[in-house]
Amino acid sequence: MKIAFVIDQMKYGGIERVAINYLKILVDLGYEIDIFILDSNVESIVEDIPDKCNIYYINYSKYYSKYFYWPLIERNKYGLYLLPALSLLLFLFNKIYKITKIKKTRYDLAIAFSGHINDLTFVAELINAKTKLSWLHGSLSSYMLISKAYGILYNKIKKIVVLSTDGQEEVLIYNKWLNLDIYKLYNPISFTEKKVDIEKIKYLKEKYGSFFLVVSRMSPQKDPYTIIDSMEILSKKYDINNNVLFLGNGPEMSKVKEYARKTSISHLINFLGNVSDVENYYSSAQLFIHSSPLEGLPTVLLESLYFEVPIVATDSKPGVREILGNNEYGRICPVGDSKAMAREISSLLSDEKIYNKYKSLSKDRADDFSEIKITKELLYIIKNSSL
Structure with a gap:
């Protein structure tokens, strides 16, 4: 199985450490992994990524996604008029970006691991994959308060991993409108390769x-x-x-x-x-x-x-x-x-x-x-x- 694993950055943080644990698991399971890091400004934690992963630095900012600008509709009286024009420009930009920057590979599975606007958009619209999966690291309601565009992106990806029972129940409430496949999975911990000094x-x-x-x-x-x-x-x-x-x-x-x-x-x-x-x-x-x-x-x-x-x-x-x-x-x-x-x-x-x-x-x-x-x-x- 060939997997595209997409993360918005690789700096010291909880999501990044969990991502590395998952990458080690996926490699041990024998999967072929291409990891896309959407910000080339990385910290030394990137060195912990398993050697068998193919790393691609793709600078894809949240500003490249039309979904980032959705709050314009709610917070600006001119947003209803500005958003269609902006969306058209970004649609054309992303078409060119996909052709010139993204591998033509068709993946068996693409994972939007950070669960932010840029990696969700990248997986939903730029990666060619049979199956797509997103991670939700926080409260769905808090994301939806930021922008209803999160709901649109989740709907495009269709499948979502939550980290807790409360998170699962919350998505089920929203699922009246979202219609997602929901999976609950705890984050793994692993220090087996690191010995204390x-x-x-x-x-x-x-x-x-x-x-x-x-x-x-x-x-x-x-x-x-x-x-x-x-x-x-x-x-x-x-x-x-x-x-x-x-x-x-x-x-x-x-x-x-x-x-x-x-x-x-x-x-x-x-x-x-x-x-x-x-x-x-x-x-x-x-x-x-x-x-x-x-x-x-x-x-x-x-x-x-x-x-x-x-x-x-x-x-x-x-x-x-x-x-x-x-x-x-x-x-x-x-x-x-x-x-x-x-x-x-x-x-x-x-x-x-x-x-x-x-x-x-x-x-x-x-x-x-x-x-x-x-x-x-x-x-x-x-x-x-x-x-």
């Missing part, structure tokens, strides 16, 4: 002590500010003064650094940017903290479970409770509530029995997202969707 772990513990870990892109959608605020509350109210390590870069980095600099606990907040050996940081951390308002199925929580790091997370819809249940495998607090986050962290650290309970349950829960289990379910989806 005992010396690096020793160094991290000596330098930062019993530190809290945050792995996230620095963007407004991830809300690092709630974590910083909760750290200040922990210091002032609970006399807890642990270092916090933020791993990840992003457009909000300078703003977040400035925000942290103005706090009384700025000396405890450490921004380390992207790291290639994240497994050593998980293995060294006392606690993992997550603060996003919306998440499909946060990879970082799965990784934390794998390394038996107790978790305090905001109630990001729809994915956090899919992983942690109702506080069974980690502590959950309301989105954007720094006081509640500080209270949960303090409670967890002050009760050794509860803390150790979460550590002992973590690996068992992580097994539900194991590569072996997900491989079987992915194989079923690929075969079933091709019928």
Whole structure:
């Protein structure tokens, strides 16, 4: 089977790490993979793509898609008149783009993995494939609020993978109009090829002590500010003064650094940017903290479970409770509530029995997202969707 795997970028982030795990699975299953990266400005994570994949850098921006401009109709009184002319120009542009830039290969399966306007358009309209499949990493309603064009693109592709029960139920509600084939599949976790470095772990513990870990892109959608605020509350109210390590870069980095600099606990907040050996940081951390308002199925929580790091997370819809249940495998607090986050962290650290309970349950829960289990379910989806 020949598969076109399309992703909008290859930078350090949860979607990209999951993509690499899937690419490894697909290669191990014996499929021939062409991966299309729609932004040639990549980071070193691209080196983790399996050697057997054929990589094509195709600069295809969201601005090349007529669907990106659909909100013009809703937000601009002239949109009804502008959109048809713009759509015609982009239709012609994409016809030429397809002829001159895209391989003439006919694929058995094309996957729009990022689930954004550009990779959805690329798969729906530019790739020649017998079967097409899209991934939905977040809440369908949040995408539909951005633009109803997402619904049109999903309808063109017809088949969609969701990451949680809530996500599945939400798509079923929209399915009265969309008529999609829906599959639920957890993200796989895999660190089998990466061995922890005992010396690096020793160094991290000596330098930062019993530190809290945050792995996230620095963007407004991830809300690092709630974590910083909760750290200040922990210091002032609970006399807890642990270092916090933020791993990840992003457009909000300078703003977040400035925000942290103005706090009384700025000396405890450490921004380390992207790291290639994240497994050593998980293995060294006392606690993992997550603060996003919306998440499909946060990879970082799965990784934390794998390394038996107790978790305090905001109630990001729809994915956090899919992983942690109702506080069974980690502590959950309301989105954007720094006081509640500080209270949960303090409670967890002050009760050794509860803390150790979460550590002992973590690996068992992580097994539900194991590569072996997900491989079987992915194989079923690929075969079933091709019928």
